[in-house]
Amino acid sequence: MDEVMSPGVDVQCDVEMVTGSDPDPEMDPEPEWVPGGRRLFSGLLGLNVIMLGAALMAADAYYANGQLQQGRQVFILLLLLLSVVWMLWYLLWSRKRPGRTPHTDHHAGGITITVVLVIFSAFSLFLHIFRMGYFIMMWDCKPLAEVLVPFAEAPFLALQTYFLWAHSKDCIHKHKILTRSGLMLLLSANILLWLNAVTEDTVHMEIELEKFWQNTYPDESPECQCTDHTPCLVFRKGFEILYPFNIEFYLMAGCMIYVMWKNVGRRVGKAPHEHHKHHDVMRIIRKEGILLGPLAGLLVLAMGAVSFILYQVWVSDARREDAFLVFYGYHLALIPAMSLFCLAGMITYRVEIRLHETSHNPTRSLDVRLLVAAAVGQLALSYFSLVAAMAIGSRDHLGSLDLSYNLFSLLELLLQNIFIIEGLHRHPSLNCTRTKGRLAGVIFKTNKCTKRAIQEICAFLILGNVMLWVIPAFGAHPQFENGLGKQFYGFQAWFIFVNLAQPLVVFYRMHSVRALMGLLISA
Template identity: 25%
Template sequence: MIFLVYVYTYFIKSNSIASSYSNRSRRRKIGYNSEASNHTGSFYLRVGVIGFGIGSMLHSGLIFGHYFEINHIGHPCSDILQAIKPVAHLCFTFIQMYFVFMNSKVRYDLQIYRLFQMCVHKYKTLARFGLIHMSGTNICVWLRSIVVETLHVIEMEERKKREMTVMSQVMNSTALTLQNTTVRSPALTTFHDGSLPELDCHFDAMMGKIVEKSSVYLYPCTIEYSLVCACVLYVMWTNVGDVVSGKRLQSIETASDDGLSRDSTEDEEEKTNIMSVDCAGSSRGLFLGIFLFVICVICLICYYVLASSEEHRTAAIVLSHISEDIIYVLALAATSVAAFHMRQMHFSFAREARIEEILITYFVDLRDFFYSAGLLIYGMFSIVASLFYLDTLEGGLTILTNLLMMIQSSTQATFTLAALRASASHRSQIEDKPGKQYVTFLLIANFALWAINTFETQRMEHNVVQVQFYGSTAWAIFSHISVPLGIYFRFHSTVSLSNVWKKAWKHKHAQHHNLHKGPH
């Protein structure tokens, strides 16, 4: 956070000094250099960072409000540090989110660009130290969030067992014994003395219940946000000092004076690209994907309704597995057909890998066909557990679902890595857009799978076979490590497919003069 404060202080100070000639250079724009800034990622990636950052800040805000329900003076749970930690995390998340988003692919005012160059590239040692420290901080937050939430789920399971034991004892106790055991405050219950107040203190008041019920959905936001920021900041760290040359900067400075009409044309073209979305060649895939997503939401709602009843829990498990299997089969078919239709396009493998390609293969070796680490861990552990329950319906469905998941994810990741480097080789491909329908459908299917992984896969009721085989404690550890990475994989697949959908059926500027009118 100190490094971020330094960056913003430098901007404010330098901006005030340069304000005397700001009006004169207001019309001077700097063009975006894609070769120098690919490491910062796409606009879609930053939208995801904002979404996950908002979820992380909501979680921190709820924990902060949680603190004020404690009225036990001198109690360890009422320590002022328990209020400072969520506030500090909220501020760090917001400031870093703004920093990451503002280094996106946009046209900056020349003055702002110079300030950034001076602040980051002039003081290279300080910039490298600050960026790598921020990346390491995000990794630490990521690991701590996984550990705390895993231990919290284990504590909740133990609490349920204790409550059942206490209830059985209360039923057999006398009225006097019952009166002596209910003298505790209803707002706070301490279960054991440990090293983490997040685990030692359980709150039964309103905010405590809200935090407990919402944390299962909000904690993945902290994990995803920290992981994405750590990767982006690390790649930025590797590019410190990679600046635009002096001739390039000088030509940009004089562009508005020597070629105003050309800049105006480019500005109009840029505005057109920003304000409009080319849906040509993707309408059927779009609406089929929307229909699939609606069916997915209906199945999620039905799952929650059925899972709340003990007698319908088996039906809920069957419904969830069948709906997932259908989506995996359709997504696998869309991937295969899209790859077939796009096989004649131009693929450039000479370019440096973009951040989306780095993120989608994070923790994955090329020899493993770009498996997502989270999906690989989750699938393998689930299949191993299900092998001992082959005689049950849940065991067979678990094996089928996880096999389809692993096949679909590896096939899709390989296709996405190649499609990110695809471009139209003929003018007919720009007009016909072969494969775009299926890429559109695949994009929305990944969003549906992201929703399933977020709201369904993490629940203990969804993993009956795994819990019976490994135990609730061991499976809580496995799932809280692997499921967030699976959510991460689906999110970045959506981001990468968005870039494919937007850019693959256009010709690159370098190929403009070599673009054929049709295939030979």
């Protein structure tokens, strides 16, 4: 995910900070009234917006019948309006000022992250269409502000996707205060929309309430029940399935906007030559004759697709238990296999005669930080599930499967992180250039065989991580339906926690794929 954030993003490069350079006529100085200069003013603006929004969300969650009953939705609508106005100003100003960004951050807004963002945006737009239909059907039971939110959020999401696609690399040197403030307002909107999506459990609570009434009072039903209308059930099911895409979109968009905010006033030279080299992974696989890893990975993808379809079809009807068996069975076959491949890769590193690179590398350091930070989601989810299992006990086979799944997930996460981080710290050149004679030939042959092994391992792990990314990204979350977490922590607390952790799980798998592709290419 080195496309998300630039390695040099922390370097402040305003004109006044560049010693010995002449002022650029295209760059405006910081006004004297700005407190502290540079980023402090916009940072304080964003902090206050986020704190106010979070306070309104807490008030709405814990005191829903008070005077601020619809305060959260009204504040979000206002924030969306201001963000749209600023983005329209920026886009119009950019069109009138060609060449307004003499500097661009070549690490930001890479093709991979942009394509993934567009995909998440497309699914999120479908989500909002389902939300619109659902709220129209439930018009009499929902507050007006809550009904209006998806109608405002959809155009905001579409406009922001185009904005990031076209301008995520910009390093603006004009109107810096206005640009930083607008970007911070946009970042605050994404954070609050993400927080709102994480904590908004109205639909899921409604489903739980309907199940309670059906089981307790089969001849009665609560008012405004969605099950009374088939179209309403369709809209609500689409809303429920596509929910994770919206959460992931705002997380990724927030990262890209943060980079843009850091890049305001930054001066960047020409892109290094290596950033223009697009390595074709498929060409490398064909050239090197890599076979076993891709074949095993394709088998993983095929079995994963079948398991995912069966899970989605069965989990909503009478075959729920079969759906959970399919889900856990697939993961308990794949995750231990990935652990063994990572272990084999770590052993291969020890056999290979290659230097260990310890020099400072900003890109590598960023990759390691993102890898470790994103792994927190899966670690927290697994450990919280294990605590619930130890407290309540796994009384049936599904509880035992869930316990085994979390244990193997922890092991695989640990081994894969070690494997990737070790690979990132390998020296790019083999350590046999100064060796002569027969020993040099032995070392060369040995390194040529660990190279092939590493490439096979990386190819399999790439496809395995792709499947582990697709399944939760497309809405297969047995932690909501099964498992002891909901029973032990309570529905609302467990719902919020899973929504906080799952986007990090998806992000971790995405970043692992990118890092493993780099290891395959550099092997």
